[in-house]
Amino acid sequence: MLLEDFDIKNMNSWNPSKKVGVSVSLIYIQIAKYSGNPRRKKELALLSNAISGFGIQEYEVEPKYVVMEVQDVETCFRKNLKKLPKKSFIKI
Numbered sequence: 001m002l003l004e005d006f007d008i009k010n011m012n013s014w015n016p017s018k019k020v021g022v023s024v025s026l027i028y029i030q031i032a033k034y035s036g037n038p039r040r041k042k043e044l045a046l047l048s049n050a051i052s053g054f055g056i057q058e059y060e061v062e063p064k065y066v067v068m069e070v071q072d073v074e075t076c077f078r079k080n081l082k083k084l085p086k087k088s089f090i091k092i
Contacts, residue, residue: 008073008081009081012070012073012074016069016070016071017069017071018069018070019067019069019070019092020068020069020073020089021065021066021089022050022068022073022088023065023087023088024051024063024066026077026084026088027051027066028051030047030076030077031047031048034047043076046072046075046076050067050068050072051066053066053067065090067092073089
């Protein structure tokens, strides 16, 4: 699936609690961008919860994608959604 076909904003308007897979490396990059910015505490909390919520004992290796709600994805990645690589999100 192409990222152009994966419209988070549209998905958020009709089903904000829908779950999507988000690239773990993308989440780490976003955490690095937001760390130290007091106005991004909410986004940092959402991203940290997504990373810590997958349960490391279930995997031998860290997973490539973790599950987040569409509304949280839009909150955390707002302006960058259209600029992200094609493999940033997967449908679940």
